[in-house]
Amino acid sequence: MRAIWQCGATEPGAPPPADAAEWVAMDGPGTAAAALRAHGLWSLDAPPRDFDAQDWWFLARFDAPHDAVQVLGCDGLATLAEVSLNGQALFASDNMFTRHRHALPPGVLRPRDNELRIHCRSLGAALRQRRPRPNWRAPMVPDTQLRWFRTTLLGRTPGWSPPAAAVGPWREVWLRATHEIPIEHRLQARLEGGHGVCELDGPASEWPAGTESPRLVLQGPDGQVHASDVRASDGRFAARLDVPRPALWWPHTHGEPALYEATLELRLHRGGTARHALGRVGFRDLQVDTAGGRFALRVNGEAVFCRGAGWFPLDAVSLRSETRACRGTLLRMREAGLNMLRLPGTGVYEDDAFYAQCDELGLMVWQDFMFASMDYPFDDAGFAASSEREVRQQLRRLAPHPCLAVLCGNSEVEQQAAMWGAARELWQPRFFHEQLPAECRELAPGVPYWPSSAHGGAFPHQADAGTTSYYGVGAYERPLADAVASGLGFATECLAFAAVPSNETLARLPGGASTRVHHPAWKSRTPRDLGAGWDFDDVRDHYVRELCGVEPARLRHADHERYLELGRLAVAEAMGHAYGSWRRADARCGGALLLQLRDFWPAAGWGVLDDQGRAKSGWHALRRALQPTGLHLSDEGANGPVAHLVNETAQPVQAVLEFTAWRDGEVRVASAEQPLTMEPRSRRSVPLLGLMDHFMDLNHFWRFGPPACDVLHARLRAAGADAPPLAEAFLFPLGLAPLLANRRALDLRATVTAMNDEQAELELQTRAAAIGVHLDLPGWEAVDDHLHLAPGSTRRIELHRVRAGAALAGTVAALNGPGPVPLEKRA
The missing domain is CATH 2.60.40.10 (Immunoglobulins)
Structure with a gap:
């Protein structure tokens, strides 16, 4: 549909703008916020604007020289919309998640100078109407009346999403002949x-x-x-x-x-x-194993450990995921060893291209229906009918996609009811436990249905039963050992931290690179629960204190840059440890999905990728921890250190497990290796002391003398001389704090070789153990970063240019070293 689009705003109930200057040109259908942003009239960096406070008008002027056009299609209108053509009312929509196809009345379409008008009435005005109160409140939602409207919570939840409420034709608008549909x-x-x-x-x-x-x-x-x-x-x-x-x-x-x-x-x-x-x-068989109260997904008969993250539109203003950026982000998912995306009920259903790419790339989708946290009025006939129409449309559209792995009734409705103190009989609305599963059986047979993202056990958010939102490690500041002690069954959300992005990303904050963590510009974008006396910076700082042995507030006063680096390290350590623990042979965890894959805007957000898709420290930790062939080390107290091995592939792996113990970060005190066969689809645990011909107190449990070592390094490599490592892992028996406190010369060297205009190779060498090695290469991104290096090791890392014209220059530093080391260039 070739048309000239424009939009304008008025006070609620007023006629459309009369002055041409009050209209804003648009490139095509889209949200009001996206239209204003395109002309520099508003941005996320500007003072917040309440897009729900006004009526919005969207006009499309076009010619229709052929008589064949018979159907008008609107694939998504947010949220209270009335559509007319050449002054004749066509239809109204009160659900942004439903698609409309309207047969045009004879004679309404003219050969030239047609005007399509979409009038979006103020949602804010509608919210002020008196309606029955809910049985419980959702703390994340400031206005409980939102439960009456089928619209996204994105942009309407302060403390979590940017203030850019979606209003307008956010999906395609088209005109076609019947035979073209x-x-x-x-x-x-x-x-x-x-x-x-x-x-x-x-x-x-x-x-x-x-x-x-x-x-x-x-x-x-x-x-x-x-x-x-x-x-x-x-x-x-x-x-x-x-x-x-x-x-x-x-x-x-x-x-x-x-x-x-x-x-x-x-x-x-x-x-x-x-x-x-x-x-x-695609042909696949999906089953959910709920034996013993657990939740585990089986694909083609094989148990699959699901790991991934919550997916939201890559542009929080337009609610769209541009095709190239979407594919790039999905490829990063594969690269990190992630295999499942969850589309939470707080967001939107994605477009067809997204699911098609997930089909192609082998990424499973956990699909929530777009209901979240609130007590929805399903006893209202109009609301119930609109919800059913939405569900049936979405099921018909999504069911053919083999990536569709789980259909979930809602996000945390049961949990919010229980935590608010509502009576148990109110936790499970009939719509999610009777009507919706019946619709799924009819329209998406073979795809498992689950009633809520947190469901099962004595209460919905019980960690070791069914599925849960797990924030023991994270918001509730439990020790890292809680990842195992909780007996986690399946986390549909987990591990939320205010994860610090790169310095280049921080430079895009309002105020630029000089913005500090206590500044209002930083704090306005720090995730928080409404009404709480803490935010997720505090959560990150807790783990800095526990893992790094420093007081974050005092360090922030003295050395803000090191404060940020230790924050990045703490997030990486927490995420790597948790996922390594959940893949152990003795773990009953069927999967764990991060709360959010990618940040909405430049900030220390929940994502492991920033708003432009650049990796943060947590992403690098996941990439190392979640490959199909994996290795994790744990301190098992009286049982000594243990290596946990995973082979998810369909083929056996002939490998060698080797480990080395180091004292003072560079003195070798023990080493051993053992050839082994990792069977297909297998997990096993190997005590490291079983590889040695004598006993050593490697984890300093027995304390008969001074600590034997402070660094344990293990590698899993393919069998054969000079075979590359399949995986590696570190364990610090005395913790990270002593190593970080003893900053000394490591003889760290960084040599870079340009491969072509867009790629380079970085070679890292160190004499002593290098902790939290991080790269500062403006305009370049490394395949691996925020990593540890074993004493005497060499590591080669691919670099990719991410900003045109960026010079191949920068520094490398280890957190236990004296300071940054400049790159040396190799011809």
Whole structure:
């Protein structure tokens, strides 16, 4: 739809702006906030603006020279919208998550100078109307009346999301002829007894005139073609196609995400064939194991440890995820060893391209329906009908995607009811426990349904039963050992910290690089729970104090830069330790998803990527901890240090486990190695003392004398001479604090070699153990960072230019070293 778009605002109930100067040009349909931002009239750095306080008007002027245009489509209108064309009212929408297709009345469309008007009434004014009170309150939502409106909480939750409430046509608006609209259909692929079954059905009335001999065609990843005739009766068509021994769709951590291209072929009476692409399908079997009160996902019969993060639109202002940025972020997910994204009920349903990319890349999706925390009025007939229409539309759209792994009724509704003190019978609304699962069984058979993100046990947020929001390590400042002690079953959210991004990102804060953590510009973007007397900077600082042995407030006064670096280190250590613990052979954890993958804006936010997708310290820790072949070290007290090994692949791994113990960060006191076979899809634990021919108090548990060592370093490498390491891990028996306090010369060297204009290789060498090695290379990003180096080791790290023209220059520093080391260039 080629049109000239513009928008304007008025006070609630007023007519549209009369002065042309009050209208703002738009590149196309979008939110009011995005339109103002594009013209520099508003930004997230400016004083907050309440977009819900006014009425907003969106006009599209266009020509329609052909008579064939018959249908107007609006794929998403936020939130109380009335749509008219050339002065004639067409329809209204009160649900931003529903799609509208409206057949145009005869004669309403003109060849030239058409005006489409979308009037979005003030949500703020609507919230002021008196309505029944809820049975409980959600602390994160300032106005409980929001429960009556089907709109996102993004932009409407101070302390969590930026103040950019979505108003307007946030998804596509289009005009098409009836025959140009894709044929409505339902496509399902499943496994039956090891064979693939693909079924297609839909209304035959939408086929082009003169159609005969329709066929459903599937082309597999090996190029083999499978086809089946389509039968039509009573105005509908249906087909069933059997695929013997199909290639299976796997999450990328456990195999290949095999896809089949589906096409509907229609032979025409006049000759030729019309082909309608139906999308890609994958064959996989999904089951949830709830034995013993746990929650574990099985894909194709194999238990899969789910790890990933909450996904929100990459642009919190437009609520869109631009295709290139979206793919880049999803590729980073794969690179870090993550395999699941959760779309929480606080956000939005993503567009089709997002799910298609997850299909291709082998990334599972935990899909919440967009209900979160509140006591929704399902006893209101209008609200219930709107919610059901939303659910059915979304299920028809999402069900064919093999990436869809779990359908979840809501985000924390049960937990919020329980924590507020509501009676137990109110925790589980009928809509989520009866109506919604029935809709899912009908429209998305084979995809497990779970009623709420926190569900199971004596209370919804019990850590060792069902699923939970786990913040023992994190917001509730429990010791790192709580990751194991809690007996965590499955975390749909976890490990929230105000994670400090790079200095380059901090320079984009209001106030620039000189903005300090106590400054209002910093604090305005620090995540917090409304009404709490603390924020997530305080949470990060707690772990700095516990892990690094310093008082953060005093350090911040004296050396703000080191304060930030220790904050980055603490977050990385906490995340790496927690995930390593949850993958142990004796752990009952089925998965853990970070609260948020990517920050909304430049800030010390919950994400492990910043707002532009650059990695923070936690992301690097996850990348090291979550590869399909993994290694983690733990201190088991009287049982000594233990290595925990993981092989998630379908093939056995012949490997060698080796470890070295160091005193004073550089004196070797013990070393040993052991060849072993890691069976497919296996986990095992190996006591390090079992590799030695004598006893040593490696973890200083028995304390018969001075500590034997202060650094333990283990590597898992492929069998064979000079084989590369598969994984490595560190354990500090005396903690990090003594090493960080003893800052001394390490003989750390950093040599960089340019590979081409966009890539380089950094070689790091150190004589003594280097703790928390971090790179400051403006305009460049390292594949690995915020890492430890074993004494006498050499590490090569890929570098990628992320800012055009950035010089290959900078420094490298270790937190237990004397200071930054400049890069040496190698010709």
